[in-house]
Amino acid sequence: MNDPDFSRCIRDAGGRVTAARLAVLRCLAAAEEPLTPDEVLEHLTQTPGHVPDRVTIYRAIDWLSAHGLVRRLATVGRAARYEPVEDREAHAHFQCRRCGQTRCLPAPSPPLPALPPGYVAERVELVIHGLCAACRAGENA
Amino acid sequence: MNDPDFSRCIRDAGGRVTAARLAVLRCLAAAEEPLTPDEVLEHLTQTPGHVPDRVTIYRAIDWLSAHGLVRRLATVGRAARYEPVEDREAHAHFQCRRCGQTRCLPAPSPPLPALPPGYVAERVELVIHGLCAACRAGENA
DNA sequence: GGAGTTTTTGCCATTTTATTGCATTTTTAC
DNA sequence: GTAAAAATGCAATAAAATGGCAAAAACTCC
Structure with missing residues (x-):
């Protein structure tokens, strides 16, 4: 998945294409494992470009989750983990x-x-x- | 399961039989669903007898969990949920x-x-x- | 491409959930 | 019953998540 795809996913879901949503979606898609919101923030901090506020990351994830682009996993640890919803195998x-x-x-x-x-x-x-x-x-x- | 059983489980696990551990174990075992620590506290509050501190409930649950009497479930919600480990069906x-x-x-x-x-x-x-x-x-x- | 509308963001404060430190109390072994 | 060890209660703190609101950004229409 490349950026234009991400943009289209977001647009198709009826939302505005913002730097935060793109960054979060890109980060989750690039990660090998499901990430917590704080891990997403950490990754974005170590990446060139704009780093959104922690609250904005929470809200971006919520939005992506509500629109089926990202999925919240059942976890045993304290923080929730998210992974992108792709057409991967189950x-x-x-x-x-x-x-x-x-x-x-x-x-x-x-x-x-x-x-x-x-x-x-x-x-x-x-x-x-x-x-x-x-x-x-x-x-x- | 009755109380003597609970006592023996705790003793067999190498711990002291305390009011808090018994109450928590009894509460989880009586519940139809897995409960969060706060729900356990709520149940115990509505029950005659000694109501342990919230922290004590957390520690009792941790101990029971570490000793295999109780199990922490993977959850999507925010608070962790626990259920008793019994010889129930999977x-x-x-x-x-x-x-x-x-x-x-x-x-x-x-x-x-x-x-x-x-x-x-x-x-x-x-x-x-x-x-x-x-x-x-x-x-x- | 620019003005106007709506959505989103960033910051602050707050809530919810969980943990730590330490003095006091309870349990247990003898 | 007494002493040693473990557990509890309370206060403080940490971690995870949410809510309010003004400022900024994205989109629409022309």
Whole structure:
């Protein structure tokens, strides 16, 4: 995805194309893992160009999320993590219980459990909890 | 599960049996849904008997969690939610995107995705996002 | 391309959620 | 019952997120 694409996504969603939204979307798309709002800010700080305010990043993420361009993940850590909604394969997430790292795993969509009457499922999320390689090696450190 | 059981669980885990730990464990076990620490406090406030401090509830939950009696769920909402670790069937969780309600769903364990080398999986969590019956009905309200 | 309208931003303050330090109390072993 | 260790309560603090409002930016129309 390049910038014109990002701009069009935002425009198509009915919003204004602003530096903050572009930067946030670009940052999340470039990241290998889902990021927290503060991590997005950190990345943008280390990148040439305009750095939006922290509150603006929260609002940009909220907007992107409300318009389906970005997705909030269920996380165990304190801060919410977001990833871009792309036409990628369905995938799961791994969360390390020691360092909190969250990363994407290739995985097919699991079977959908039966819901109570009247409930509607919109998305299925699979989270694997465990230890990453580094934490496993250093657990006794 | 009754109180003597709770006491023994705590003792077996190598901790002291205190009013706060018992109350928190009893509360989580009695709840139909996973609760946040503040919800636990609220429940305990409405219950006859000693009401522990909020911080004590956090610490009791941390201890119970560290000793495998209680489990922290991956959530989309802001506050962490906990449920007792019992010998129940494996189950999934439903989260309503509108009201934030989290409830348990019967579901078999989904297949485990392949992990990167060195990674260890300890638990698999399945989260269904969507709308609960009430929110679906009242979405235009 | 410039004026006018609407949306978005930045800053400040505030709320919500969670954690830390330390003196006091409670639990447990003996 | 007493002593040692662990847990609690309170106050302060940190971390994560939100709300209000004036200033700035993006878009529309001509």
